[in-house]
Amino acid sequence: MTSQQQDLFEYATRLGDSALIxxxxxxxxxxxxxxxxxxxxITNLSLDLIGQARLLLALAGExxxxxxxxDQLAFLRDALDFRCxxxxxQPNGDWAQTIARQFFFSAFQQLQFQALSQSADAxxxxxxxxxxxxxxxxVRFAAxxxxxxxxxxxxSHRRMAAAIDNLWRFTxxxxxxxxxxxxxxxxxxxxxxxxxxxGWLAAVTATLGEAGIAVPAPHRPVVGxxxxxxxxxxxxxxxxxxxxxxxxxxxxx
Amino acid sequence: MVSLPxxxxxxxxxxxxxxxxxxxxxxxxxxxxxxEVPVLSVVDLGIVRAVxxxxxVTVTISPTYTGCPATEIIGTLIREKLAEAGFPGATVxxxxxxxxxxxxxxxxxxxxxxxxxxxxxxxxxxxxxPIRCPRCDSPxxxxxSEFGSTPCKALWRCTDCLEPFDHFKCx
Numbered sequence: 001m002t003s004q005q006q007d008l009f010e011y012a013t014r015l016g017d018s019a020l021i022x023x024x025x026x027x028x029x030x031x032x033x034x035x036x037x038x039x040x041x042i043t044n045l046s047l048d049l050i051g052q053a054r055l056l057l058a059l060a061g062e063x064x065x066x067x068x069x070x071d072q073l074a075f076l077r078d079a080l081d082f083r084c085x086x087x088x089x090q091p092n093g094d095w096a097q098t099i100a101r102q103f104f105f106s107a108f109q110q111l112q113f114q115a116l117s118q119s120a121d122a123x124x125x126x127x128x129x130x131x132x133x134x135x136x137x138x139v140r141f142a143a144x145x146x147x148x149x150x151x152x153x154x155x156s157h158r159r160m161a162a163a164i165d166n167l168w169r170f171t172x173x174x175x176x177x178x179x180x181x182x183x184x185x186x187x188x189x190x191x192x193x194x195x196x197x198x199g200w201l202a203a204v205t206a207t208l209g210e211a212g213i214a215v216p217a218p219h220r221p222v223v224g225x226x227x228x229x230x231x232x233x234x235x236x237x238x239x240x241x242x243x244x245x246x247x248x249x250x251x252x253x
Numbered sequence: 254m255v256s257l258p259x260x261x262x263x264x265x266x267x268x269x270x271x272x273x274x275x276x277x278x279x280x281x282x283x284x285x286x287x288x289e290v291p292v293l294s295v296v297d298l299g300i301v302r303a304v305x306x307x308x309x310v311t312v313t314i315s316p317t318y319t320g321c322p323a324t325e326i327i328g329t330l331i332r333e334k335l336a337e338a339g340f341p342g343a344t345v346x347x348x349x350x351x352x353x354x355x356x357x358x359x360x361x362x363x364x365x366x367x368x369x370x371x372x373x374x375x376x377x378x379x380x381x382x383p384i385r386c387p388r389c390d391s392p393x394x395x396x397x398s399e400f401g402s403t404p405c406k407a408l409w410r411c412t413d414c415l416e417p418f419d420h421f422k423c424x
Contacts, residue, residue: 037397040401044404045400051318055319129349129350129352130349
């Protein structure tokens with residue numbers, strides 16, 4: 001790989017891993033959601049994200065050129081090699097925690113993919129363009145629930161506000177580019193993550209206002225995913241997600 | 254509307270037998286049902302983007318939703334149908350450029366959806382006006398959930414005949 005290909009591999013892996021791990025997290029709700037309609041909704045989001053992950057990790061494998069496909073990247077890497085945002089690997093918790101995580105991520109992903117749809121890399125632009133109409137559904141779904149719970153009963157408000165506050169410390173990581181992203185931004189391939197923050201904060205502030213929830217005070221940011229430093233939760237997700245390939249290597253069905 | 258491959262616009266350059274093959278391939282594809290909405294063929298659904306007569310035949314399809322599990326099954330069904338129709342060893346390629354949109358569902362496909370009890374998607378350009386109940390045609394309908402039993406459908410309910418129904422989401 002050339003150095004730009006290495007950067008692109010890394011970047012496509014970050015995008016793909018965030019989609020994959022959030023998709024896997026959401027799938028844990030299957031059969032356990034508060035209502036049947038929500039079970040269908042949350043697993044639909046999961047499916048969309050796994051679809052995005054598949055396209056992005058297939059692209060990463062193609063760029064790497066080492067014969068690894070999207071399945072091998074998903075199922076045969078260990079936690080240190082994963083590049084998903086710390087936000088998406090956080091546990092589902094209650095419905096409010098799941099919604100807060102989704103709301104923060106989807107609002108960010110929408111801005112990120114809007115910018116990526118203009119990427120100088122035609123493959124990334126195509127994937128972003130394909131995913132954007134689906135992401136619009138995710139944003140609307142999550143924002144509606146933030147408002148419904150925030151502006152609901154005393155108990156639902158308490159839980160929604162606690163979830164927003166609890167996950168806030170993981171949001172800074174989305175807007176902190178490293179050298180890889182800076183080089184790709186200079187090449188017109190990746191958006192400048194720093195520049196996405198104002199739009200994200202405006203959208204989040206508007207929804208939280210409607211929900212009657214205060215924007216949390218700045219927390220000490222928790223970061224590390226870019227170099228594979230994850231929370232303890234990732235290993236547990238992987239142990240479940242990767243079990244079959246670990247137990248029966250190369251099994252296909 | 255199915256957007257035909259550019260090759261089809263250049264009939265002059267195509268031999269008669271290749272044209273006959275192309276017609277036979279499209280006819281075979283019109284018999285491949287979408288596994289999740291079996292009333293629609295893959296041609297009605299507008300996911301067939303290009304057909305190259307080959308041999309071997311290459312068919313390019315656009316996935317509807319990125320994670321739609323039916324896409325792979327559709328590939329298998331297309332290969333099986335083409336083999337039956339005398340075109341063994343066909344290749345099915347996927348393309349996401351340009352992305353599939355519900356505007357590519359044919360008029361015939363929309364009529365079939367409605368007859369099947371699924372409210373067809375509205376054209377994206379004129380996305381106004383009520384979603385009509387596919388059973389009693391009432392405009393008095395209510396969304397129950399934006400997400401339905403498959404990625405492409407939302408759950409609605411008619412407030413006149415009170416029946417719940419699926420609506421094919423606009424994308």
